[in-house]
Amino acid sequence: MRFTRECLYADCEETSLYQLIQQLFSIVGRGTLLTVEAIFLFPYQVVNHRARKEFLRQAYVVGIKSLPVVTLVGLFIGMVLALQVGLEMRRFNQEYYIGAGVMISSLREMGSFMTGLILSACVGSSMAAQIGTMTVNDEIAALEIMSINPVRYLVAPRLAAMMVMAPLLAFYSCVLSVVGGGIVAKTQLSVPFMTYMKIAVDSADRYDLFVGLFKALIFGVLITGISCLEGLRTTQGAVGVGRATRQAVVVSFLMVLVVGYMVTRMFYTL
Amino acid sequence: MIRFEQVTKILGGQKILDDVSLTIEKGEIFTIIGSSGSGKSVTLKHIVRLLTPTHGKVFVDGIEVSAAEGAELEKARSLFGYLFQGGALLGWMSVFDNVALPLRERERISEAEVEKRVMESLKMVGLENDGHKFPNEISGGMQKRAGLARAIIHRPQIILYDEPTSGLDPVTARTIDALIHRLNAELGITSVVVTHDLQGAVLISDRIAMLVRGKFVEPSTPEAFIKATHPDVRAFLDAQFIPPEGMAGQWQSAVAVGSKTPRTKE
Numbered sequence A: 001m002r003f004t005r006e007c008l009y010a011d012c013e014e015t016s017l018y019q020l021i022q023q024l025f026s027i028v029g030r031g032t033l034l035t036v037e038a039i040f041l042f043p044y045q046v047v048n049h050r051a052r053k054e055f056l057r058q059a060y061v062v063g064i065k066s067l068p069v070v071t072l073v074g075l076f077i078g079m080v081l082a083l084q085v086g087l088e089m090r091r092f093n094q095e096y097y098i099g100a101g102v103m104i105s106s107l108r109e110m111g112s113f114m115t116g117l118i119l120s121a122c123v124g125s126s127m128a129a130q131i132g133t134m135t136v137n138d139e140i141a142a143l144e145i146m147s148i149n150p151v152r153y154l155v156a157p158r159l160a161a162m163m164v165m166a167p168l169l170a171f172y173s174c175v176l177s178v179v180g181g182g183i184v185a186k187t188q189l190s191v192p193f194m195t196y197m198k199i200a201v202d203s204a205d206r207y208d209l210f211v212g213l214f215k216a217l218i219f220g221v222l223i224t225g226i227s228c229l230e231g232l233r234t235t236q237g238a239v240g241v242g243r244a245t246r247q248a249v250v251v252s253f254l255m256v257l258v259v260g261y262m263v264t265r266m267f268y269t270l
Numbered sequence B: 001m002i003r004f005e006q007v008t009k010i011l012g013g014q015k016i017l018d019d020v021s022l023t024i025e026k027g028e029i030f031t032i033i034g035s036s037g038s039g040k041s042v043t044l045k046h047i048v049r050l051l052t053p054t055h056g057k058v059f060v061d062g063i064e065v066s067a068a069e070g071a072e073l074e075k076a077r078s079l080f081g082y083l084f085q086g087g088a089l090l091g092w093m094s095v096f097d098n099v100a101l102p103l104r105e106r107e108r109i110s111e112a113e114v115e116k117r118v119m120e121s122l123k124m125v126g127l128e129n130d131g132h133k134f135p136n137e138i139s140g141g142m143q144k145r146a147g148l149a150r151a152i153i154h155r156p157q158i159i160l161y162d163e164p165t166s167g168l169d170p171v172t173a174r175t176i177d178a179l180i181h182r183l184n185a186e187l188g189i190t191s192v193v194v195t196h197d198l199q200g201a202v203l204i205s206d207r208i209a210m211l212v213r214g215k216f217v218e219p220s221t222p223e224a225f226i227k228a229t230h231p232d233v234r235a236f237l238d239a240q241f242i243p244p245e246g247m248a249g250q251w252q253s254a255v256a257v258g259s260k261t262p263r264t265k266e
């Protein structure tokens, strides 16, 4: 299970399509191993008081870094949804049901999806940049020499923090979307706020909520795994750190889209 | 103590080390010189398996580190202190916490004991008043000295120094040379020093070798080394104004700046 950092380097320069595909699979494999190892190290996060402190620090960083953006995005997504859906529904005199539309779409998709994108951009990028800088400065090597497993010391607390914070942030963004939708319903479509809220709350479904939060959890794991892997396999100095950061964000975005669809497909069948 | 057996390392399609065989004895100061990018850091990293040879084997104290895993590798690594080229301090911790890290993570000792040993170590490198500062608040030379304090804190048997004096002012550089010499002379610590600074190397080393195009040229005593005729070695010596007949006399006074026990070569 345990591997040295060296095996994260991509030694060969990609020349043929075959080698590229081979490299892709090996990177996916390493990322999976890295994540699984970090999950196996969670008990240590609970037992050791320094590790616990580091977990709290990371949770704080994740929350604080993304909170303003999640707040704004949550509000505006709700507002846009209410406006678009409301205009359409008004044609059939059904604008009183906007609440249901906003609630269901944020719980099922928008909450976790937007949180995933925001976490990729705000948190994933800085994880890749920080760990990448540590890699090119030999700080990871220094940890290894001191027999401090970088996966335990760096990856595990970040992963734990993300797994806790991503669902919380997704839930928070759902709440704000519903509130934002309510504001638009009241001001643009003259639906009374309480009526809107009642219909929204009535249409909230526990299954939708759990699937949405589960998706956010999966996004948290993916983003952390991808960003830490990109950080750890950084080579070639400052240029490499830039490349690792960009790579981490791009791959995380794509994964949020693709895996998000797959999870949805798993829980909602026609 | 440390043995390279026909080690070849290919990085990015380039042969950085080419069939290197080398033995470093217990208790000696072995200095590696060479131009930038010649693979000196790569050589050091092989000793503690931060890099694995493409071909060949590396042994430390009878353990084949190039194939060791898990507990065995950890045991081998615990023999070492490693001063990285840039210091490699963790940016979010103070100098004190950085130096304390190996003790806190590895040894079950009281916080008072940790503090005592950290202060001792910081004093050795002349940073006893800078423990509370963060790595980005101190100069590159101070970061390097803090890295040295961290490398010696757990009392290793072997210390690997990657350019310990580059970027330091000449007086501090001689102090560090003297410290390397003292750790070796008083505690018998085997030392592998990578440096560009031949003046210092000639003063403290037992043997010097130059890395040229992936191969080590003439590991030999300083006296023999400065008389070398190999064109690359000669160019390196001439660039630092070291004539084959040496500069006896001047050296002793230089080392006396930093050390109470200047070593007499000759």
Ligand SMILES: Nc1ncnc2c1ncn2[C@@H]1O[C@H](COP(=O)(O)OP(=O)(O)O)[C@@H](O)[C@H]1O
Pocket: A009, A235, B011, B012, B016, B034, B035, B036, B037, B038, B039, B040, B041, B042, B043
């Ligand atoms: N991880 C790596 N991947 C590819 N090339 C590397 C890597 N590490 C070092 N190199 C190359 O190996 C050569 C030697 O590097 P290094 O040992 O750091 O030189 P120096 O002698 O200055 O310490 C350089 O050309 C460097 O580009």
Ligand SMILES: [Mg+2]
Pocket: B040, B041, B042, B085, B162
């Ligand atoms: Mg180097």
